[in-house]
Amino acid sequence: MKRSRVACCLVLLFLADLAVAQTEIDERPLVIGIEKVVDSGVWPDWLTGVDSGLHQEVRPVLTTGAGDGSKRLFVATQRGTIHIVPTEGMVNQTPLFLDLRDRVDFRTEDNEEGFLGLAFHPRFNENGLFVVCYTALPTSENPHLTIVSVFSTSSSDKNVGDPESERVLMQIPQPYNNHNGGTVVFGPDGYLYIVVGDGGAAGDPHDYAQSLQELYAKVLRIDVDRQESGLPYAVPPDNPFVAHPNARKEIWALGLRNVWRLSFDRDSGVCWGADVGQDEWEEINIIRKGGNYGWSLREGKHDFHWYRSGSGPRSDLIEPIWVYNHSVGKSITGGSVYRGKAVPALSGAYVYGDYVSGQIWALWYDAPSDRVTANRTILKGGKPITSFGEDDDGEMYFTTQNGDVVKFISID
8 A cells, every 4th residue: 555655656756746847948059040131241332331431230121922932032131222132052142122221211320211101912922012111201191101002023024123103002100119019911911910019119108009099119911913992902891890980990910119120820720920039028929800918008018107007917908828038039030930851850830030139949839738849049140130030932041231141051
């Protein structure tokens, strides 16, 4: 009898230890390679400032394929230009696809304005359409204005965008010059998702984030292929707040401070959003229909109360799946889930970085258990990480503020 009690205790201890082991997070460094695809010196002299003798950072903020199987990589800069980069062979030039500097407001001292988003239509190969997001040149009426527009390629050359083809979808006045968000991305459902920051300043001073009457601090979802109710777009009928009497019908999710960036897993369709923090916490969220992610009641998994009462955990607020504090990094740069074939070690990982520290990680998330199983360092630090992107084959790239475009590769 005594022996069986001892045996039972040992079994229980073993199971307890096993449960602890199963909840531990793998944080071992991940050894994979990186390969520079575009060096900062390859960009045109008029973009780097060489022609004027005044050096300026290129500031690439977006890298994407067009989804048309053309093997082209499109790299957009915050200054208002889009360039084509081949994904095979040596890159010794970056041909211009579209130049919008005549309408994009970018000033180094403001930092967060400029050209912010690019997404190719799911049927780009047929219709030549793509969507951009940028902050417009200031006017007396609108000193800060976010514009989301549709453009098309030239009728004679698919390697050139037509600057005269702009069709404005949305104009959103901004109260301040920061927290513009700016991601535009087509989801697996064919609708366009738009990220709008909380309006700027600090602490969400106007309580925009929790208001369903405001577009700020939201993820929006619209149909760019239809027009209705006098709008240049349509609202999908299954948007979560369509039946709400006082809500903006375009809202898909709310309570997000300044997501940089939003992406969809090309295998599962899951939507990922990396939200830049304020005082202490950077966070990663799984974005769900109608989800409220807590800002500015909460920052990360913590109470936040600058201008109002904050909040503890609540059943109606969705907590992030991962956070890190400002001893690690101070401005998260969201990425995407790796589904390419060239780097098996990254398979299924959400790859993201930090703009300030230059660090890059690969995070694995188990959806059934709703927990992160691994968060492994790829790069310990370096130049400011401005964005991540995928080509048509799912291979992943990241960009740095000075103009480098870097690809992840396997190390044999």
